[in-house]
Amino acid sequence: MIQLDKVTKQFNTANGTLTAVDNVSLSINDGEIYGIIGYSGAGKSTMIRLFNGLEKPTSGSIIVNGANITEIKGAKLRAARHKVSMVFQHFNLLWSRTVEENIAFTLEVAGVKKEQRQVKVAELIELVGLQGREKSYPSQLSGGQKQRVGIARALANEPEVLLCDEATSALDPETTDAILDLLVSINERLNITIILITHEMHVIRKICNRVAVMEEGKIVEEGDVLQVFESPKAAVTQKFVQQVIETSGQKESIKQMQEQFPDGKLIKLFFVGTATERPVITQLIRKFNVEVNIIDGNISPTKSGAYGTLIVQINGVDDDVEKAVNYLAAQGIKSEVISHD
Numbered sequence: 001m002i003q004l005d006k007v008t009k010q011f012n013t014a015n016g017t018l019t020a021v022d023n024v025s026l027s028i029n030d031g032e033i034y035g036i037i038g039y040s041g042a043g044k045s046t047m048i049r050l051f052n053g054l055e056k057p058t059s060g061s062i063i064v065n066g067a068n069i070t071e072i073k074g075a076k077l078r079a080a081r082h083k084v085s086m087v088f089q090h091f092n093l094l095w096s097r098t099v100e101e102n103i104a105f106t107l108e109v110a111g112v113k114k115e116q117r118q119v120k121v122a123e124l125i126e127l128v129g130l131q132g133r134e135k136s137y138p139s140q141l142s143g144g145q146k147q148r149v150g151i152a153r154a155l156a157n158e159p160e161v162l163l164c165d166e167a168t169s170a171l172d173p174e175t176t177d178a179i180l181d182l183l184v185s186i187n188e189r190l191n192i193t194i195i196l197i198t199h200e201m202h203v204i205r206k207i208c209n210r211v212a213v214m215e216e217g218k219i220v221e222e223g224d225v226l227q228v229f230e231s232p233k234a235a236v237t238q239k240f241v242q243q244v245i246e247t248s249g250q251k252e253s254i255k256q257m258q259e260q261f262p263d264g265k266l267i268k269l270f271f272v273g274t275a276t277e278r279p280v281i282t283q284l285i286r287k288f289n290v291e292v293n294i295i296d297g298n299i300s301p302t303k304s305g306a307y308g309t310l311i312v313q314i315n316g317v318d319d320d321v322e323k324a325v326n327y328l329a330a331q332g333i334k335s336e337v338i339s340h341d
């Protein structure tokens with residue numbers, strides 16, 4: 001468990017005191033994937049550096065797995081830091097070393113014997129899916145492969161916490177998804193706590209259990225990812241949520257849709273934590289005497305179920321349409337009628 005209690009970090013600059021992290025309290029459970037999201041300058045990098053003692057808070061306390069890293073020093077601090085590893089946006093690899101030598105480096109520094117190092121490196125290469133690339137140099141790897149090396153290296157000394165500093169921001173969307181999948185499988189296989197910072201809500205939605213939204217050094221909102229998606233309170237959170245839920249169609253006016261589909265009822269369905277494997281729309285057509293056209297939608301999986309919206313046109317006699325809408329409600333799918341015929 002990681003606990004921050006009223007943590008503030010200030011920097012002295014030429015223009016006076018700058019508060020990068022402002023009175024932040026939060027707790028992160030063992031084994032969860034916790035995301036911190038914010039725009040540039042919100043204080044995310046400073047926050048993540050506080051977790052491994054790279055920055056010292058101006059005030060407040062940080063407890064990582066029982067150790068108050070704001071108070072301990074020397075060997076105790078080094079041991080506590082050992083349990084927290086970091087993955088970087090720009091990989092931070094040693095360019096003159098091969099993949100296996102990069103991963104072995106942390107073990108060399110820790111004084112692990114050669115035979116043990118070789119076993120561990122082989123294990124890590126398999127874990128991150130880099131078999132066959134052991135002898136390659138970083139310059140011969142794709143961005144995604146470089147980040148796999150960065151992740152393997154971070155895991156070499158068997159940390160309890162993995163910090164990811166914009167670990168996918170330098171990657172294209174497909175590679176981002178593959179690296180996020182890898183982080184989830186590492187979290188599940190090794191039961192390691194992952195804390196990531198990002199400016200992309202897609203990353204939060206895809207892999208995090210909980211999220212904290214940062215603005216001007218403060219946590220302005222915090223909670224389960226689905227809950228935050230369902231009812232974002234702070235303006236900045238609403239903006240982030242929009243990033244992932246608006247489809248091209250929904251960005252256009254609803255009025256246009258109403259003109260294009262004048263018959264029946266246009267209904268917006270909200271899927272929040274819904275099991276996507278249930279064929280709800282098929283059941284709707286089978287059970288009721290209605291026709292359903294899917295007009296627009298954006299539903300994506302989160303760690304706790306599907307999240308998103310679907311706009312459908314339901315055609316039929318009033319009574320049947322109403323029954324169909326009630327059926328959806330009974331299935332836990334909220335709906336909003338956006339037009340009547």
Ligand SMILES: Nc1ncnc2c1ncn2[C@@H]1O[C@H](COP(=O)(O)OP(=O)(O)OP(=O)(O)O)[C@@H](O)[C@H]1O
Nearest residue numbers: 011013018020038039040041042043044045046047
């Ligand atoms: N060492 C430092 N000295 C002075 N000011 C700093 C220092 N590090 C960060 N800051 C300031 O603290 C504020 C928060 O910066 P931080 O890098 O933590 O934000 P961020 O959310 O990570 O932004 P980005 O995504 O652009 O890195 C900024 O105003 C930044 O200029």
